[in-house]
Amino acid sequence: MRCISNIAHVWNAPEEAAQRPNPVPRDTAAIERGQKLFEQFCANCHGKNGQGDGPLAAALNPRPVNLAERAGHHTDGDFAWKIANGRGVMPAFKNQLQENQIWDLTHYIQNLK
Numbered sequence: 136m137r138c139i140s141n142i143a144h145v146w147n148a149p150e151e152a153a154q155r156p157n158p159v160p161r162d163t164a165a166i167e168r169g170q171k172l173f174e175q176f177c178a179n180c181h182g183k184n185g186q187g188d189g190p191l192a193a194a195l196n197p198r199p200v201n202l203a204e205r206a207g208h209h210t211d212g213d214f215a216w217k218i219a220n221g222r223g224v225m226p227a228f229k230n231q232l233q234e235n236q237i238w239d240l241t242h243y244i245q246n247l248k
């Protein structure tokens with residue numbers, strides 16, 4: 136059976152979470168902390184530069200998102216909620232990462248565009 140789940144593939148955080156302002160200032164240090172975390176926890180799927188081309192990507196359905204394309208199209212709060220809660224093969228990181236680390240990751244992702 137053909138899986139069509141990638142078509143019309145929409146995932147949005149709840150409005151309240153999406154509107155949350157980022158409590159961590161966006162500066163070079165935050166982006167660099169985010170990059171280190173990204174390489175450690177995310178690059179296997181999303182790829183070293185967030186393009187959705189990590190070593191595990193080909194085996195996953197749906198494919199890991201090209202985050203460089205999404206950068207700037209979602210709020211920090213939206214990304215943070217998705218990273219914390221996960222969906223399907225995208226793991227939930229809220230028990231593994233601290234909240235400020237998740238916000239560091241959003242700075243890194245927004246900077247990919």
Ligand code: HEC
Pocket residue numbers: 144146172173176177178179180181191195196197198199200205209214217218222223224225226228240
């Ligand atoms: C096991 C593979 C895997 C790992 C590890 C992983 N992701 Fe994902 N990620 C996915 C997949 C697959 C999706 C698409 C899930 C869906 O839409 O159902 C996704 C979706 C996302 C999205 C949502 C994009 C959007 O707007 O639709 C964000 C943000 C994200 N990942 C960030 C991260 C970050 C940051 C990390 C590391 C802390 C991470 N991911 C680790 C596989 C992974």
